[in-house]
Amino acid sequence: MQIRDLPYPDPGDPDVRSGPRFLLWLGRNQLRGQLKSMAWGLLHQCSIAGLPPAIGLAVQAVVDRSGSRLAWSGGLITVLGVLIALGDTMLHRTAITNWITAAARVQQLLARKTAELGSALTRRVAAGEVVAVSTGDVEKIGWFVEALSRFAAAAAALVLICAGLLLYLPSLGILVTVAVPLLALAVLPLLPRATRRADLQREKAGKATELASDTVAGLRVLRGIGGEELFLGRYRRASQEVREAAVHSARMWSLISAIQVLLPGVLLISLVVYGAMLARDGRIGVGQLVTVYSAATLLLFPLRHFEEIAMAYSFSRPSAQRAVRVLSLHRAARPSTLDAAPTGDLYDPVTGLMAPAGLFTAVVCGDPDEAGRLAERLGGHAQAGTDPDEDAAEREVLSVLLGGVPLDELPLDSARTAVLVQDKDPVLLSGTLRELLDVPSSGRVTAEEALTAAQCGDVLDSLAQASLATDGDPMTTRITERGRSLSGGQRQRLALARSLVTDPEALVLDEPTSAVDSHTEARVAAGIKALRQGRTTVAFASSPLLLDLADRVVLVHRGTVVAVGEHRDLLRTEPRYRAVVTRETDEEIAALASRGATATIEEVEERA
Template identity: 30%
Template sequence: MGSGEQSGRDVLTRSVRGQARRVGLGAALGCVHQLGEAVVPVLIGVVIDQAVAGQDAGRLLLWLAVLAVVYVTLSWSFRLGARAGERGAEEAAHTLRLAIVRRVLDARGGAEDGRLPGELANVATEDAKRVGAVNMALMSGTWAVAGVTASAVALLLTSVPLGLIVLLGTPVLLWLGHLLSKPLERRSEAEQDRAAHASGVAADLVAGLRVLKGLGAQRAAVERYRGTSRLSLAATLRAARAESWQTGLVLALTGGFIALIALVGGRLALDGSLSLGQLVSAVGLALFLLGPLETFAWVNAELAQGRASAARIAQVLAAEPAVVGGDDPVPQPVRGALRLRGVRLGDGTDGIDLDVAAGRLTGIAVTDPACAEALLRCLGRERDPESGTVELDGVPLNRFDPAQLRAAVLVAAHDAVLFDGSLADNVTPRAEPEDDGTPDGSAAEPSAGDGTGDADADVLTERAMCAAHADEVARSLPHGTATGVGEGGRSLSGGQRQRVLLARALRAGPPVLVVHDPTTAVDALTEARIAEGLREIRRGRTTLVVTNSPALLAVADRVVLLDGGRVGAEGTHAELVRADATYRTAVLA
């Protein structure tokens, strides 16, 4: 659940703490590797002084054997340490992705407000990956500290001036690297914001491609995406420039630092303070320092990007819920009586007073589509009304747990999507591997209240398919119900998708079903058949059909006209057609 107190630092802290064991193991093994790397130049210097200069073959073989053992040790420690670090990074990213998905799918909503689906996907993938990589960066930074420390100690034992240069110069380099990473952090956050927005716009355009083609608006859509993409490219280039400047300057400072060590070591060798072997060791240690110091530059860049991504993730995780309160279970059995009193949502509703009798088919006609959308959000508890109350069987909706409520009051929006899979998979509900939060499962049971609790699941699916005339869709497909419908059902026509979506809602069999414009893309004859099938399969259970379709309103037990955000008229379809001009205009025009 969202919390306004959550910050990017909190996200980073939890991510690192969650992988402390793996990162600690990887850091320990990496320190062994760095110690071995630092020992190699020292051993080479010893070989030169004791074996090569003294022409002692026995000592030469002995030290070569020692070098071989050191190489094997540092090789395996690097291999195992890197594996632990990489696993820690991937596990942390995966944990963050799960947390983001849980927040986005939370029944109380709110995480998606002001964000396109593509933006949320970008946060759950790229940002989570960058924050997870912080674990690897911290581990690598620990390696680098160990490498610098080991080199400094070795240089101190070889020459005090060289060791002091390393000990005093490294903190200065780290401080400068941190300062240089600040612009990168700011530009990295802007880059991710622009990239996420571009992804969201692209996903939005692809989802509405058929509509765009029908309107002939492809050129406008392309121009919109081109503009968004250019802004994203500009932000990416700014971030890339900041990273290149940061890396280049840090490498230049590092190179100068190494050159200073080599210069001082050379002068000490010339005045006899260092032997030939010691000079070789000092130069080798100086060259080895390039690796840890370059790692520091990389770590600074990764931390800067990780902080920026953590801040974006924190915004999603800390998003305030769209609806608050409500933990009570839905009482069983659900009769299905709905009551609205003075409901205002600020975007179409203006004090709705409405009673929906249990077990009846009620039609809701509207003069303003915004009113229909607001009513659906209110009944599905995607938003709580600004004023007024909505009750189910005499109990306010805001007292119920939202997930359980939506199992009892299913709102089937007309723009719902199909999943990538077969037609059968999209119609028949799958068994959940975990408890869905209902006390006994009855609120979510597809057959609850339909009088066919012992019926075979295939029979229930067949009834739903027939009622929605989705069986005709199946017969027209090459493999029947086993045919894949493609992502979002794009392999189906608009009318076919609508029938499959309606079949899915009917197959769920909730105590209260609210459907919105389920037949706008089908022909008149099929619409009339669907209306009769809907009435038959939902007989005895509460059903609301929000539509201006005469065929669907004609089979309703009662029709309510919402005009100007209020109830304007009530009666049967035939009565309202005869007596209400506003209704005739809304429904028959």
């Protein structure tokens, strides 16, 4: 795989049993690139290893006053120089290719998993961790894959050089051959401690990233309550902890680097002293001493790769483990068995919630978190049901049914087409308004109709004023990341318009009007009902203005449907419903009960 061939047609099915297994899987999938990089690395390293004998021949030729051997040695050094340049260039090219293609493979796997899980991803994994995995961790993993081939070439070159020295000059070759493995393994006792410190640094960095992400996302709210200084102080403390952990980790790596410099220096000094004694006694020639010393000096270069691979693995292992935590998440417990999405009622067997086909159903939950989990489950993103030890009957209960067919049995694309869930905090990506509304859809609802139903007239006016086009076309106005240039209500209505454009078989809305005023809320609710006529719509809300327009209202209490009916009937007959919708306290409910078991409908509507 070359960089120009990216992206991968299929990034593959990763081994997510552990971080090291994932790295091994990546290495196997990069095997061709690894072998090419290793081959060029061997050429580079062996060409460098060939310099000491050539230099030794040249020195001996000068001592012997042989012009022909000196010329032959000069030609050999020139050829080796060309091979070194070629090997180094191609090694760098292939190694960086391995790095980029490995990182691209991981990014594609993460993107595929994100598309599979949708909004359920950040409910199951912290947003900061997802950011850390998709940015810095991907680079660390690519670094290890890239360093692996260069390390393999360096290790092979060390074996060849030591074998050559043993054959060329056994008296000094034995010293080098015994010392090199000791030099390579000398830092092994320090690696576990260095790895633990690197893990701690990564953990603190991930928490700091998560805190920064959450703070930026809630900056508008923090400024409203004057809490930005509090969170700024928290981030300062978190960043200082990251700095201290990084310094603590760097000290260990600096000690490892110092050992990698000290021990080879001791070897060179010992080699020079012992070689000089042998040369003084006439047991070896000057040229041989120069050759062995030069070879030992060049051994330091491949030895540096041992430190690099240890550092790369120490940093990439926790990164791979974080990637595995994301990639091991699953949407469904069972494989898809159907090709097309069915139509019909939307039913959740867990709570007993039924949304009849073609009707506007409003759902009232006293617990907002419970409403969010139920909305997520209606979209086929059940968090439970992935345990392999569960029996089939338990997994069956956890699947929402559409037209009597479990959503888990549908292909992902079909399930997304059939049921669309809009979170209470939808995300607007940066781009123009036309690009925002250019989403997969049935084609039955135009962008203009969706914007009208969502009451986006004032949003269009403000975008037209901010438009750089001479005609003031709001559709060409660029929206900033997450729509931060818009108010909360404007963002919510644009997101609603985007959902209405898709025109799914079943549309699930979680608090679609929570950020708008009551006058706009009533018009938005009427627009949704009119535009979605004949289509299944489920809205989680507690606003009487929206509930009064629903065809049927369902009350969910502690995970179970406890009442179904129309808004006004439930207000009169169901105290738990009335407590959520009218915000009555227990004392007020008791007072009403003491006056006659139930309040008059006029009193209830006045409170609502």
